[in-house]
Amino acid sequence: MPDTGPRVRVNQVGYLPKGPKVGTVVTEATDPLPWELHNAAGAVVARGASTPRGLDASSGQNVQSIDFGAYATAGTGYTLVADGETSRPFDIGSDFYEKLRADSLKFYYPQRSGIAIRDDLRPGYARPAGHVGVAPNKGDTDVPCQPGVCDYSLNVAGGWYDAGDHGKYVVNGGIAVHQVMSEYERSVLARTGEPWKLWDNTLALPESGNRVPDILDEARWEQEFLLKMQVPAGQPLAGMAHHKIHDAAWTGLPLLPDQDPQPRELHAPSTAATLNLAATAAQAARVFLPYDPAFAARNLKAAKAAWAAAKAHPAVYALASDGTGGGAYEDNNVSDEFYWAAAELYLSTGGKEFKDYLLASPLHTADIWAPDGFSWQSVAALGRLDLARIPNALPDRARVRASVAQGADRYLGIIAASPYGVPYAPAGNQWAWGSNSSILNNMEVLATAYDLTGAAKYRTGVLESMDYLLGRNALNQSYVTGYGEVNSHNEHSRWYAHELNADLPNPPVGTLAGGANSGIQDPLAQAKLAGCAPQFCYIDDIESYSTNEEAINWNSALAWVAGFVADQDNG
Ligand code: 9MR
Known part of the structure; x- marks a missing residue:
């Protein structure tokens, strides 16, 4: 003991x-x-x-x-x-909770890939940019697929490192950036919210001072990365999202991001990643609209393409066995990802297709409140919470809220x-x-x-x-x-x-x-x-x-x- x-x-x-x-x-x-x-x-x-x-x-x-x-x-x-x-x-x-509101979000800037961390913004945390193609990094600016997965390479620089490793995983990036954007949306909408606490110049970011809430500047760094993970038009599985990008082999500790010598690899697209992209891009489309309509439109287009690709390829699963050099983030049940993506697309567009999908989904009326909580693998609650929180015209909205x-x-x-x-x-x-x-x-x-x-x-x-x-x-x-x-x-x-x-x-x-x-x-x-x-x-x-x-x-x-x-x- x-x-x-x-x-x-x-x-x-x-x-x-x-x-x-x-x-x-x-x-x-x-x-x-x-x-x-x-x-x-x-x-x-x-x-x-x-x-x-x-x-x-x-x-x-x-x-x-x-x-x-x-x-x-x-x-x-x-x-x-x-x-x-x-x-x-x-x-x-209560001061300590006000500080925690900021500190828990300030966590993200030094978690960023593809940008040098500035000492003036995070004293003691400065480090060179990771994975921008400077030796010994192989760089995330031109990452090939794993052998046999595709024959192109993508620029997937940027985003947040997932955790204490150097991997970047779309499903975990998805729930994380969603929750950050959701904190912003909640604060704007909630009866007791104080949205100005998340406004510009609150998180000491390189973007602070740009008249965009800092919390959204931080979210954008990840959302831009998620957009880059989408399979380009003209390629097989166009519109889907690659599940993840990480090192070919696991590395040891300590290892600064810019010192990682491992080859980087794009892993196969998955339906789960595609629907995470659809959901977060749909959310970004409404959240960023007042600040950057072009970015909002780019997200909406990506969200719709991802949704269509997921419908066309509804059962492409990430496998538990794909865990060499990075986490597997496996998932072989994506009904919850479909539900969440439909919810975000409906909230941002009001589109009939998404409304019909929601109302027909068994998850829309199911008891989804698991005693062990929602997670990156189990995301139906994200859809339900947003349908309850964000104004919409669903006929059963009162039941959803209840x-x-x-x-x-x-x-x-x-x-x-x-x-x-x-x-x-x-x-x-x-x-x-x-x-x-x-x-x-x-x-x-x-x-x-x-x-x-x-x-x-x-x-x-x-x-x-x-x-x-x-x-x-x-x-x-x-x-x-x-x-x-x-x-x-x-x-x-x-x-x-x-x-x-x-x-x-x-x-x-x-x-x-x-x-x-x-x-x-x-x-x-x-x-x-x-x-x-x-x-x-x-x-x-x-x-x-x-x-x-x-x-x-x-x-x-x-x-x-x-x-x-x-x-x-x-x-
Ligand atoms: O958070 C993930 C947890 O739910 C899984 O059980 C675990 C094992 O697969 O992986 C966790 O995610 C890790 C990921 O695989 C690699 N980057 C670090 C993540 C946090 O430990």
Whole structure:
């Protein structure tokens, strides 16, 4: 067992003054325990008795919860005391969530491929452009297909590196850029949104000052890449999208992007990638329309071509076996990708074809709110959430909106049944690779239900769930770099490899670690964590790629939720 510090667990970053405040004490006691809230001077400012919650299956711990929500005075350096133990310190306030809104999005700029990272914009993170054709890189400006896949090459420079590797994968880029654009759309539309917080000059980007919201400048860097992955007109499978582009063989750590000597290869097109392109390009068409109508039109054209190509080739699957030199991102069920793409195309065009497709799809009325959340492989919820959130003329829109609240009610039930209060209940208690993103994606459903209904229980559910990610958990640590007294900061990455080379930085503040993963698929985790209860299947070591990587689709979930939470400081 690792040393996890004091047995009283809190959100080590902080609690909103007008939000729920829950702590957790790990204890043998089964009767309620007295607790005290101390301010920074050590004075007792609140007290009460804890609530026994019983044995937590995700940690193997007996726990009790401490509700100090009635205390609402902003300040720093609070601690919670119970059972002879004092928690790590925390704040009551909201500034930290405003900072997290920006930091979780600032993560993307130094994740960019094809551009030098400027030190004036990210002090300590400057590095040369990766994969622009300068030796030893083979470059992404002229990438051939894998042998036998096609006989052309494409300029696919740019985009975001997927994670701690140098690969670029359309399905994972798809969900990530969608969630970033969706954070923007939510903020503009939501009752409690503060869209100006995402406006120009908010993220310190090369594009800042161009009168376009910085969040959209960042999204565009990825969307331009996704467009480049489309099979050109005149070629076999024209209109489809190549599934991915990455190294021919896996590389080791550390390795800066510009130092990667591996040949780069385009992998075969897939229906899943094609529909990710259709969905994100359709979304980009409406999101960018006020800022750059030509870019919007280019996206709409690509989206329609991708949709037609997917209809013509509906079952071209990416295989699990294609995992040499990069992730497989396999998927052999694309009904959910069709549904999501149809939803985005309908929302941007109002077209009858897309409306008819949606209304005929079994997924349109199915219960799609899985206890383990949506993911890059399972995207029906992305369509449903947008059909609920974004104004449209669907005849059953009221039912669509109600279905989001039904999903959110399921996640509230999961929180209530979880002694730590985590909105995540994977089958067989097997926590997945990237579980932190699954938790955040369920929080996005809760948050959307709050935006749609105004029912306080959903807001409470989101805010209490945030505690798990920021320290109220079995390991007593925050999973966001730079947030919380003890936080993940050695995430697996080839260039944030400070643990291996002191000249390199740790990941930037606001980087989310993948999180507890029952599968522990990497050798380091297998050596150190064998037999772990789910919450203990995590180690903040750069070698543990299956529990501790950083990734664009995980930070997009964090950013989306951080934006929502930052908007809640008004009440
Ligand atoms: O996030 C992906 C997870 O759902 C899969 O189970 C796992 C194994 O296939 O791959 C994860 O994605 C990784 C990708 O394959 C390569 N780049 C890093 C990604 C995050 O670990």
